[in-house]
Amino acid sequence: MEKPKNEYVDFAVTARKYKTLLTEKYRHRAVWTNPSAYEVHSFIPGTIIEISVKEGNVVEEGTPLLILEAMKMQNRIEMPFTAKIKKIHVKTGQKIAKGTLMVELYQAEEDTKK
Amino acid sequence: MTLMKNVLALRQKKAIVEKGGGDKAIEKQIAMGKMTARDRILAILDIDSFHEYDLFVQHEERNFGMDGKELAGDGVITGTGTINGAPVCIYAQDFTVMGGSLGLKHARKITKIMDHALKLKIPCIGINDSGGARIQEGIGALAGYGEIFYRNTMASGVIPQISVILGPCAGGAVYSPALTDFVFVVENISKMFITGPNVIETVLGEKISQEDLGGARVHAEITGNAHFYALSEMECFQQIKDLISLIPHSNERRAEAIAPRKPKSKKNIEKIIPIDPKQPYDVRDIIQTLTDNSDFLEVHQLWAANIVVGFGRMEGETVGFVANQPLYLAGCLDCDSSDKAARFIRFCDAFNIPIITLEDMPGYLPGVDQEHAGVIRHGAKVLYAYSEAIVPKITIILRKAYGGGYIAMNSRHLGADFTFAWPSAEIAVMGPEGAANIIFRKEIMEAEDENAMRQKKVQEYIDKFANPYVAASKGYIDGVIEPAETRELLLHALNVSKNKEDYRPKKKHGIPPF
Numbered sequence: 001m002e003k004p005k006n007e008y009v010d011f012a013v014t015a016r017k018y019k020t021l022l023t024e025k026y027r028h029r030a031v032w033t034n035p036s037a038y039e040v041h042s043f044i045p046g047t048i049i050e051i052s053v054k055e056g057n058v059v060e061e062g063t064p065l066l067i068l069e070a071m072k073m074q075n076r077i078e079m080p081f082t083a084k085i086k087k088i089h090v091k092t093g094q095k096i097a098k099g100t101l102m103v104e105l106y107q108a109e110e111d112t113k114k
Numbered sequence: 115m116t117l118m119k120n121v122l123a124l125r126q127k128k129a130i131v132e133k134g135g136g137d138k139a140i141e142k143q144i145a146m147g148k149m150t151a152r153d154r155i156l157a158i159l160d161i162d163s164f165h166e167y168d169l170f171v172q173h174e175e176r177n178f179g180m181d182g183k184e185l186a187g188d189g190v191i192t193g194t195g196t197i198n199g200a201p202v203c204i205y206a207q208d209f210t211v212m213g214g215s216l217g218l219k220h221a222r223k224i225t226k227i228m229d230h231a232l233k234l235k236i237p238c239i240g241i242n243d244s245g246g247a248r249i250q251e252g253i254g255a256l257a258g259y260g261e262i263f264y265r266n267t268m269a270s271g272v273i274p275q276i277s278v279i280l281g282p283c284a285g286g287a288v289y290s291p292a293l294t295d296f297v298f299v300v301e302n303i304s305k306m307f308i309t310g311p312n313v314i315e316t317v318l319g320e321k322i323s324q325e326d327l328g329g330a331r332v333h334a335e336i337t338g339n340a341h342f343y344a345l346s347e348m349e350c351f352q353q354i355k356d357l358i359s360l361i362p363h364s365n366e367r368r369a370e371a372i373a374p375r376k377p378k379s380k381k382n383i384e385k386i387i388p389i390d391p392k393q394p395y396d397v398r399d400i401i402q403t404l405t406d407n408s409d410f411l412e413v414h415q416l417w418a419a420n421i422v423v424g425f426g427r428m429e430g431e432t433v434g435f436v437a438n439q440p441l442y443l444a445g446c447l448d449c450d451s452s453d454k455a456a457r458f459i460r461f462c463d464a465f466n467i468p469i470i471t472l473e474d475m476p477g478y479l480p481g482v483d484q485e486h487a488g489v490i491r492h493g494a495k496v497l498y499a500y501s502e503a504i505v506p507k508i509t510i511i512l513r514k515a516y517g518g519g520y521i522a523m524n525s526r527h528l529g530a531d532f533t534f535a536w537p538s539a540e541i542a543v544m545g546p547e548g549a550a551n552i553i554f555r556k557e558i559m560e561a562e563d564e565n566a567m568r569q570k571k572v573q574e575y576i577d578k579f580a581n582p583y584v585a586a587s588k589g590y591i592d593g594v595i596e597p598a599e600t601r602e603l604l605l606h607a608l609n610v611s612k613n614k615e616d617y618r619p620k621k622k623h624g625i626p627p628f
Contacts, residue, residue, distance in 0.1 A: 008394065014547070015545060017392065020394050029483045
């Protein structure tokens with residue numbers, strides 16, 4: 001039988017805190033962050049094979065941004081809504097993991113504030 | 115005289131095939147820290163009990179240089195034998211023969227021994243050590259895998275199926291173990307994954323070792339694919355023998371009873387649990403005060419440690435234990451622990467093993483990750499498994515039984531046969547702090563000293579509801595018992611429910627929230 005190696009913590013379940021140990025898996029769990037509509041993330045791991053927009057471009061909703069090839073399928077990533085391209089975080093030929101930030105967007109109003 | 119000549123010829127033929135891939139390949143296998151397929155079978159089975167079949171089976175592939183290539187036993191050894199006298203079917207893939215690769219005939223040897231096991235109503239043990247599909251045979255190899263998976267499914271719940279991963283087990287090959295009841299892995303030897311490190315590196319550029327991706331520890335602790343984890347092959351074989359002795363040959367029988375023994379544990383059952391419900395303890399200490407000789411074979415020891423499941427004996431008969439573990443994550447139910455408990459309950463039900471539930475849990479694990487991982491559908495599996503089970507079901511509430519957790523952990527309402535509570539039990543809709551904050555919200559807010567009022571109201575709630583007597587007064591629990599009486603009471607409850615009969619509406623099968 002395994003002897004616990006880690007330390008006891010105060011663990012809140014509803015209004016009460018319990019002394020307990022954490023599991024390895026719990027300690028390494030992904031912490032949730034509020035997703036921003038202005039960030040385009042990859043939904044599958046793959047390779048960027050084409051980028052069709054440039055930073056600073058105003059791009060119409062539905063226009064192709066880039067092509068992400070994954071599992072022998074060329075996925076066309078489209079503009080989610082009309083906005084400006086703030087920053088492109090990937091390069092053609094780059095291999096990326098699932099959930100990688102590919103493109104950042106901003107609305108034209110933000111432009112005037114800068 | 116001529117017959118003797120034939121016998122000698124047979125012996126010679128056998129000796130060649132029994133060498134597997136030959137001396138060089140065997141040397142390589144041993145250099146990798148692995149036993150040979152034949153030695154593994156002999157180490158698991160009783161001495162001189164192994165009988166091999168299909169030794170001379172040959173593949174029929176004619177393409178890609180396979181014509182005329184002889185593969186000893188086509189890379190797999192199959193047969194029957196006994197483990198402590200209990201009959202089993204067994205097969206072992208031989209990595210020394212073309213990397214243990216699976217071709218159609220290799221697969222047909224496996225399906226033949228599986229068919230035997232299903233008809234003979236005895237457990238089937240498969241030892242996996244294979245590079246995967248034999249590419250030269252193409253779709254024939256895929257057909258072979260499919261035929262194995264189909265039989266794994268047909269045999270599920272009829273005979274116990276055990277998979278032992280003693281080498282690589284990658285790609286489609288992983289699904290046979292995944293369909294079986296118990297998967298055994300060994301440190302540094304077992305490797306399981308759908309897509310290996312090479313593919314991941316090609317696609318993602320991410321470098322990861324086989325061990326970090328799908329080694330024994332990963333599957334025993336993180337994924338839950340493996341049920342038993344060992345540091346050596348010999349330790350693994352002992353675990354297999356222990357398990358086989360505790361489970362029945364088939365769903366038509368009960369596990370063999372052995373001579374009853376008293377618990378060995380010298381721990382005082384009344385002193386294991388701290389009186390403060392916020393303090394942890396190891397629930398396995400409680401289990402050991404209850405079982406014969408204090409023996410307990412824990413399943414999934416490392417994965418989802420916030421619930422404990424496993425087998426022990428009481429008065430010589432096998433029982434399954436499901437126990438919240440306050441030592442980890444306060445004993446909360448979450449996605450993984452729900453899967454773990456539900457699966458174990460279904461195994462016990464399928465194989466006529468009574469279930470004893472020890473309850474001490476504050477509820478479900480809070481968190482966005484849990485909600486988004488589907489704790490609703492995972493948690494539902496526990497309700498389903500307990501409700502569906504018709505074996506004797508007994509619950510002991512040790513301490514906390516709050517809210518949804520109280521219902522889930524084999525409550526009377528889900529069909530428990532007997533539920534008892536220790537005087538330390540708190541059976542309530544939620545923890546006292548939470549409940550007082552809601553019920554007495556107004557009084558607390560209007561008080562001059564909010565904290566003092568909150569304390570007062572929490573204490574009021576504890577005095578009134580944080581005990582087993584409200585549930586007892588409604589007949590939801592059958593009795594409040596002294597901890598020291600637990601074993602005697604369990605023995606009695608098991609004894610009177612030996613011939614339990616329960617019926618379920620006629621159906622093809624239920625639709626559990628997989």
